[in-house]
Amino acid sequence: MKIALLGYGKMGKAIEAIAIQRGHDIVIKTSEQSGYNITDADVAIDFSVPSAAFNNISNCINNQVPVISGTTGWLEQYNDVVSLCEKQKGAFIYASNFSLGVNIFFELNKVLAKMMAKVDDYNVDIEEIHHTQKLDAPSGTAITLAEGIIDNNTAYQDWKLDVSDKNTIPITAKRIPEVPGTHTITYNSAIDTIKIEHEAHNRQGFALGAVIAAEWLVGKTGIFTMKDVLALD
Structure with a gap:
C-alpha cells in the first residue's frame, strides 16, 4: 500500500x-x-x-x-x-x-454512562493530560468522551472547559511535558467515587x-x- x-x-x-x-x-x-x-x-x-x-x-x-x-x-x-x-x-x-485501546475505552464510557443515568447523587467530570506541544484544549478524545456521556445520560446537556455548571460536564485539561495522553472519567458522590481511566504509554x-x-x-x-x-x- x-x-x-x-x-x-x-x-x-x-x-x-x-x-x-x-x-x-x-x-x-x-x-x-x-x-x-x-x-x-x-x-x-x-x-x-x-x-x-x-x-x-x-x-x-x-x-x-x-x-x-x-x-x-x-x-x-x-x-x-x-x-x-x-x-x-x-x-x-x-x-x-x-488508539485501539482508547476506542474500547469510548465504548466502556458509554456503558458506564448508561448505568450512572439510573442513580442519583453522582457528579461526573473529565480530566485529560497531554504533552505541552498539543495545540488544542480540551483534547478531541476528551470531547468524544463527554459526548458519549451526554448521549447516554439525560442529566448532562453540554460540556465546558474548567467550568462546573448544572447539567454540564466539566473538563480539566492539563499540559505536562512528555505525557502521550491520559483521560480519566470520575463519578463522585458523598459516599464514594467511581473512576475509569485510559493512560497511553507512548504514541x-x-x-x-x-x-x-x-x-x-x-x-x-x-x-x-x-x-x-x-x-x-
Whole structure:
C-alpha cells in the first residue's frame, strides 16, 4: 500500500515506522515535499494542523484517494467534508483518537454512562493530560468522551472547559511535558467515587490504529468511524 502522510511531525514519524514494518511504502511526506500529486498514494493519513486539515482532506476526496484524519480542532467543517465525500463517493474516517485501546475505552464510557443515568447523587467530570506541544484544549478524545456521556445520560446537556455548571460536564485539561495522553472519567458522590481511566504509554498505539484504519479503508466508499474498523457494534 502506498501511503501519503499529510503532516510529518512526531505522529507522522511514528506512523511511518509502523507502516514500513507492516510492509507499506510512504510516497508523500508533506513537510518534506511540495507540489506533490496526491494520486500517487493509495490512501492518505492526515495528522497535520487544524488550519491545514480541511484542505488536505478535501484534496484527497476530490481525487478519489481514501483519507483518514486524526487532526483535531477543525471540526466546525466536518459536515462540509461529509457532504463532499458523499458527493464524490469518496472514503473518509475521522477519529479523535485512533488508539485501539482508547476506542474500547469510548465504548466502556458509554456503558458506564448508561448505568450512572439510573442513580442519583453522582457528579461526573473529565480530566485529560497531554504533552505541552498539543495545540488544542480540551483534547478531541476528551470531547468524544463527554459526548458519549451526554448521549447516554439525560442529566448532562453540554460540556465546558474548567467550568462546573448544572447539567454540564466539566473538563480539566492539563499540559505536562512528555505525557502521550491520559483521560480519566470520575463519578463522585458523598459516599464514594467511581473512576475509569485510559493512560497511553507512548504514541505507538495511536500510530498502529491509524495504519490499521488506513488498511481497512482502502477499497471502500463512505464515511466511517473506528467503531466500523474494529467492528465494535
